[in-house]
Each structure stands twice: as structure tokens, then as C-alpha cells.
Amino acid sequence: MVWxxxxxxxxxxxxxxxxxxxxxxxxxxxxxxHDSTKLTHATNLLEGVISAQQDTPNASRALKSLAVxxxxxxxxxxxxxxxxxxxxxxxxxxxxxxxxxxxAFIYEEHLGDFEAxxxxxxxxxxxxxxxxxAANAERLLPNVGRAPxxxxxxxxxxxxP
Numbered sequence: 001m002v003w004x005x006x007x008x009x010x011x012x013x014x015x016x017x018x019x020x021x022x023x024x025x026x027x028x029x030x031x032x033x034h035d036s037t038k039l040t041h042a043t044n045l046l047e048g049v050i051s052a053q054q055d056t057p058n059a060s061r062a063l064k065s066l067a068v069x070x071x072x073x074x075x076x077x078x079x080x081x082x083x084x085x086x087x088x089x090x091x092x093x094x095x096x097x098x099x100x101x102x103x104a105f106i107y108e109e110h111l112g113d114f115e116a117x118x119x120x121x122x123x124x125x126x127x128x129x130x131x132x133x134a135a136n137a138e139r140l141l142p143n144v145g146r147a148p149x150x151x152x153x154x155x156x157x158x159x160x161p
Contacts, residue, residue, distance in 0.1 A: 018052075021058075022061060029065045032069055033072040036073070039069075046063075060094070067099065096128065100123050100133075104124060104140075105117075124137040125141070
């Protein structure tokens with residue numbers, strides 16, 4: 001019995017580490033961003049990391065990578081769903097503020113849904129105060145749907161041209 005347990009343990013140790021699994025999935029996603037024939041493979045690898053490592057930070061990273069991949073491939077609704085899934089499952093993760101911000105950005109810049117963009121930017125401000133993305137959302141919120149020449153609240157910004 002002891003030998004059987006040791007053999008199982010050795011087999012488990014011989015596979016890729018969780019970090020290696022995530023790195024392989026992210027590399028596949030990077031390739032799939034430019035080659036649609038690799039999309040299913042990359043998606044399966046990322047979903048595998050999400051499922052197998054659901055209680056680790058790697059799962060939220062894999063979800064972010066999946067949403068980014070979908071966005072790069074032009075599946076904007078899929079990307080929003082991916083970012084929202086990240087927020088639902090891992091609201092306190094390191095990727096949560098960026099996920100919420102990207103939802104707002106996609107709604108504003110790609111889909112022209114300014115009301116949804118405003119709500120998403122406000123969620124960044126409310127749920128991630130003190131972050132750089134919350135500060136960006138505060139600057140962008142009053143300008144959602146406006147032409148650049150109509151933007152407000154940028155004159156006091158040191159980055160304003």
C-alpha cells in the first residue's frame with residue numbers, strides 16, 4: 001500500500017507545476033491571438049487551469065488571459081463575459097480592477113454603449129478605490145460619449161497635453 005501511494009505521488013510530481021501549466025496556457029493564448037486555428041486549444045488550456053487551480057491566483061490570471069484572448073479575436077461580448085466571470089469568482093484578485101476597467105472600455109470604445117460604460121467605470125471607482133485604474137475611471141467617467149474636444153476635467157491632469 002505504501003509503495004502504491006509513493007508511486008502515485010511520484011506520478012503526480014512528474015507533471016508540470018501549476019505555474020508551468022499557467023505559462024503554457026498563456027503562451028498558447030498568445031499564439032491563438034494571431035492564429036485562429038489555435039483558439040480552441042488555447043481556450044481548453046486556460047479553462048483547464050481555471051478548473052484545476054480554482055483556489056489559486058493562477059485561476060484569476062487564466063480567466064484574465066482568456067478574456068484578453070477573446071477581446072483580441074474580436075469576440076467583445078465573450079470578452080465582457082470573461083471579465084465578468086473573473087469579477088464574480090475572484091472579486092478580490094489582483095486582476096479584478098483591470099477586469100472591471102476593461103468591461104467599461106469595451107462598452108465605451110468598441111460597443112458604444114455609454115450607459116453600460118458609465119456603470120462599469122463607476123464600479124471601478126466604487127470597488128477598487130485608491131488604485132490607478134480607479135483614478136483613470138474618475139477622469140474618464142465625465143467624458144464617456146463625448147468627443148475629445150469636449151472632454152472635461154483634464155486640464156489639471158499633469159499628463160494632459
